[in-house]
Amino acid sequence: MTDRRRPLEFGYFPVPNAADTDLLSRVQHAEQLGYDLVGIQDHPYQRRFLDTFVLLPWLAAGTERIRFFPDVTHLPLRPPAMLAKAVASIDVLSGGRIELGIGSGGFEDASQAMGATPRTPPQSLAALEEAIAILRRFWATPEKGIHHDGAHYQLAGVKAGPPPAHDVDIWVGGGGPMMLRLVARLADGWIPPSVRSLARDGLLAKQRELDQAATDAGRDPSMIRRIVNINGRVTDGPFEDWFKGPEDHWIEELAGLAAEGFDTFVLWPDDDTDEQLVAFAHIADRLRADVVAARTA
Numbered sequence: 001m002t003d004r005r006r007p008l009e010f011g012y013f014p015v016p017n018a019a020d021t022d023l024l025s026r027v028q029h030a031e032q033l034g035y036d037l038v039g040i041q042d043h044p045y046q047r048r049f050l051d052t053f054v055l056l057p058w059l060a061a062g063t064e065r066i067r068f069f070p071d072v073t074h075l076p077l078r079p080p081a082m083l084a085k086a087v088a089s090i091d092v093l094s095g096g097r098i099e100l101g102i103g104s105g106g107f108e109d110a111s112q113a114m115g116a117t118p119r120t121p122p123q124s125l126a127a128l129e130e131a132i133a134i135l136r137r138f139w140a141t142p143e144k145g146i147h148h149d150g151a152h153y154q155l156a157g158v159k160a161g162p163p164p165a166h167d168v169d170i171w172v173g174g175g176g177p178m179m180l181r182l183v184a185r186l187a188d189g190w191i192p193p194s195v196r197s198l199a200r201d202g203l204l205a206k207q208r209e210l211d212q213a214a215t216d217a218g219r220d221p222s223m224i225r226r227i228v229n230i231n232g233r234v235t236d237g238p239f240e241d242w243f244k245g246p247e248d249h250w251i252e253e254l255a256g257l258a259a260e261g262f263d264t265f266v267l268w269p270d271d272d273t274d275e276q277l278v279a280f281a282h283i284a285d286r287l288r289a290d291v292v293a294a295r296t297a
Contacts, residue, residue: 004224008258008291010284011037011228011266012277013071016050025063029274031066033281037268039071039229042078053078053086054219060094068094071229071266072101072173072191076116076124080131081146081158084138088164094168100135101191101227103173104128119152125178127152130240132170132186139164171227175206184213194268195243196231197201200253204227204260211261227264228257233271234279245269250283251290258291 012030014023027038042052051071060068068090073083083100104124105111107122119127130150134172137146139161145157171189172182175198182188192198193208207226215223232243232250239245243253243271254265265284269276 006222006263007200008284008288009038010037010280011035011227011264013039013041013266013268014054016040016052016274017048018050019048024059026272026274026277027066028063028102029060030277030281031063033277034284035066035277035281037264037266038066038068039227040068042072042074043107043110044074044077045107045114053090056098057090057093057257060090060097065097067097067099069099069101069171070104072171074105074111075102075131076105076111076119076129078113080134080153081138081155082130084135084160087135087168088139088162091164091166091168094165096164098164099169099170099171099189101173102128102131103191104179117152122178123152125182128172129182129186132172135170137202139168169225171225177209179212180210181217183212183224184219184221185217187224189227191227191229194229194231196229196268200242200256203257207260207262221271222261227266228261229261229266229268230254230261231268231270232291233269234276234283247279247283247286250280251286254283254287255290258287 012035014026030038036117040052040055043049044051056068085101087098130153134148134153141160144160146155146160148155169188169189172187174189175193190210192203211221214224230243234247234250235245239249243250267280
């Protein structure tokens with residue numbers, strides 16, 4: 001059992017459908033219910049979706065406390081200097097309420113149809129590593145010329161700014177061995193493939209792989225936040241499947257993940273309704289109380 005002492009946080013993952021006229025009201029409801037985070041997926045090539053980096057500041061403007069992150073940024077269509085500018089701008093406008101989730105990209109045909117540069121998987125990983133370096137320099141070096149002559153990105157004395165309102169975390173999404181080693185070396189947090197993609201044993205195996213990679217890189221594994229997107233449905237009936245069942249089933253499973261070191265749980269509801277938001281908020285309150293009691297004991 002692992003007790004990493006990081007406070008648990010709970011989030012909401014709404015689908016950014018342009019036809020959804022209730023999106024803002026559900027995010028506002030999540031804030032009222034005590035949610036900590038909202039994650040917005042980034043698929044610019046999806047014709048039914050709003051652009052993530054237009055939607056994020058709009059949602060932030062309609063809320064006061066809740067934090068946001070792209071879950072995760074599609075790097076091949078977001079050049080890192082412009083991405084750094086956008087994130088810093090949203091952070092300033094929202095009063096320090098954005099973190100950056102980022103990945104190396106996927107859906108290559110759709111992405112390239114929008115102008116993304118074709119890359120092999122190793123090239124995509126190398127581009128992500130370059131991008132992280134650029135992002136950190138951009139946020140830490142306001143008003144100074146930044147030069148970068150890399151294999152995938154070039155900057156010729158760009159003047160960075162404005163600086164973000166707080167130290168923005170970089171949470172990297174992915175689960176392959178090379179990606180986990182990159183997370184272990186460079187990231188503030190890890191977003192594994194969603195529960196829809198992984199069974200519990202697979203998720204925990206990747207967690208152990210990340211811990212070992214962090215140790216090998218000379219980092220304390222507990223310094224890396226663990227953010228997991230939970231696909232499922234809270235029901236009144238009996239247990240059906242992993243994260244498809246009553247509140248007690250959710251409490252048991254989430255407590256098990258928390259004991260293994262996961263600290264941030266983002267609800268991706270099968271039924272995106274206020275009822276599901278309320279049910280998960282109740283689960284979050286119970287789990288927070290249980291964890292505090294266990295740690296106190």
